[in-house]
Amino acid sequence: MGDSSPPPRDCDVVVIGAGITGALVADTLARDGLSVVVLDRRAPAGGSTAASTSLVSYEIDVSLKNLAEMIGEEDxxxxxxxxxxxxHDLGTIAASLSEQTGFAPCPSICLASHRKHRRDLEQEVALRQRHDLDAEFWTAEIVEQTYGFPSHGALHTGTAGVLDPVRFTRALLDRAVSRGAVLLPRTPARDVRQDGTALAVVTGRGTLRARWVVYAMGYEMPASLRAGMVALHTTYALVTEPLADLGPWQGKSIVWETARPYGYMRATDDGRVMIGGADTPFKDEAWRDRLMPSRTKRLERKLGQWLPTVQTDTAFVWAGTFGETRDGLPYIGPMPDCPHALYALGYGANGITFGAIAARIVSGLCLGRPNDDVRLFRLDR
Ligand SMILES: Cc1cc2nc3c(=O)[nH]c(=O)nc-3n(C[C@H](O)[C@H](O)[C@H](O)COP(=O)(O)OP(=O)(O)OC[C@H]3O[C@@H](n4cnc5c(N)ncnc54)[C@H](O)[C@@H]3O)c2cc1C
Structure with missing residues (x-):
């Protein structure tokens, strides 16, 4: 993957960042005939996409009820x-790729972690059902009978899934390249400047001129955008050795909970369990790594709580960074002072879903299709 020839000097769109977001954007734009250059300071899919546990969910970190109080029910x-x-888009895209990307639809269950959260979940389900959003309330008995999890009830939805984020991203980039996109790995974007009617992207391999620039840099967003807008957090994850039996759950759903910070769990297709959570505000990498043993213990305890009848051995642990906004929504759309510079940033824990939203909006804008949804995700909200 990649291209050692000199990059083109002019193109329609430069996408900065070859993670899952940049790949989704590049794939759509190349399909629609635009000339696209994707560059990444690392190898493709080497940012938080590689660290992701990849539960694909329509949940937003702020509940619908709380979000409605913040921004109004309609929005x-x-x-x-x-x-x-x-x-749904992610499922359709996965089905259109010739490579195996590990996409598998499955239900999602959000467990009430405390007795007092049961009422909140019931209200959340009622609100979602009123707006035809897929959700139902499960009593603790139904949860126990179906999956064996101890809980105080749960929000259950059939609209969710899992995927392999690295394979998915690489497959999208391969397809974009086969349609004429140019991929430049290990090419940092150092600066973006207005250059007449175009934007000049100063890179480690020369300067590119483009009509549009898409910032898909994950949590490494330009410092000017980050100040006060996105709080960086470290999230920890572990994967177990393969298990012969996953108890009544059998890995049939993705799992998370109402506690904050919340745990999240899925099974892999080779019979392991992946669990993440124990989030902490990001300070620096040394601090993040120092906390690894205690956070791993927390995750192991959570695993024991959720799968009380299953004996697990931890195979591998890791940590990664994600950004959190006040309302749980990402930043997607044009820079206020530079309408051809588009951002697709500020994702929370369900960044893969936000990446797909960003791809739809941002590629539409590059293709000259205004999108009213931009107002939901604008920088100055
Ligand atoms: C441990 C962990 C678990 C997670 N679990 C889930 C989950 O279960 N479900 C979910 O939906 N989301 C999850 N997320 C979040 C999700 O993985 C991310 O939101 C998503 O991968 C972001 O993709 P991206 O393409 O926007 O960013 P990234 O994957 O970070 O890609 C950005 C790219 O930009 C490049 N870049 C940065 N600056 C420059 C520059 N100046 N020049 C060139 N290139 C640059 C980076 O090298 C990187 O490759 C998790 C995150 C972590 C860390």
Whole structure:
């Protein structure tokens, strides 16, 4: 993957970042005939996409009820609707790729971690059902009978899935390249400047001129954007050795909970369990790594709580960074002072779904299709 020839000097769109977001954008634009250059300071899919546990979910870190209080019910419902559509988009895209990307639809269950959260989940389900968003309330008995998890009830939805984020991203980039896109790995973008009617992207391999620039740099967003807008957090994850039996759950759903910070769990197709959570505000890498043993213990305890009848051995642990916004929504759309510079950043824990929303909006803008949903995700909200 990649291209050692000199990059073109002019193109329609430069995408900065070859993670899952940049790959989704590049794939759509190359399909629609635009000339695209994707560059990444690392290898493709080497940012948080590689660290992702890849639960594909339409959940937003702020519940619909709380989001409605923050931004109004209509906009909150629209945000959830876009997220739900994005899960379907990801399934459709995965099915259109010739490579195996590990995409598998499955239900999602959000467990009430405390007795007092049961009422919140019931209200959340009622609100979602009123707006035709896929959700139902399960009592603790139904949860126990179906999956064996101890809980105080749960929100259950059939619209979710899992995928392999690295294979998915690489397959998208391969397809974009086969349609004429140019991929430049290990090519940092150092600066973006206005150059007449175009934008000049100064890279480690020369300067590119483009009509549009898409910032798909994950949590490594330009410092000017980050100040006060996105709080960086470290999330920890572990994967077990393969298990002969996953108990009543059998890995049939993705799992998360109402506690904050929340745990999240899925099974892999080779019979392992992947669990993440124990989030902490990001300070620096040394601090993040120092916390690894205690956070791993927390995740192991959570695993024991959720799968009380299953004996697990931890095979591998890791940590990664994600950004959190106040309302749980990402930043997607044009820079206020530079309308041809588009951002697709500020994702929370369900960044894969937000990546698919961003790809739809951002590629539409590059193709000259204005999108009213931009107002939900604008920088100055
Ligand atoms: C441990 C962990 C678990 C997660 N679990 C889930 C989950 O279960 N479900 C879910 O939906 N999401 C999850 N997420 C979040 C999700 O993985 C991310 O939101 C998503 O991968 C972001 O993709 P991206 O393409 O926007 O960013 P990235 O994958 O970070 O890609 C950005 C790219 O930009 C490049 N870049 C940065 N600066 C420059 C520059 N100046 N020049 C050139 N290139 C640059 C980077 O090298 C990187 O490759 C998780 C995250 C972590 C860390």
């Amino acid at each position: 909150a419902v629209r945000s959830y609707r876009l997220s739900l559509d994005a899960v």
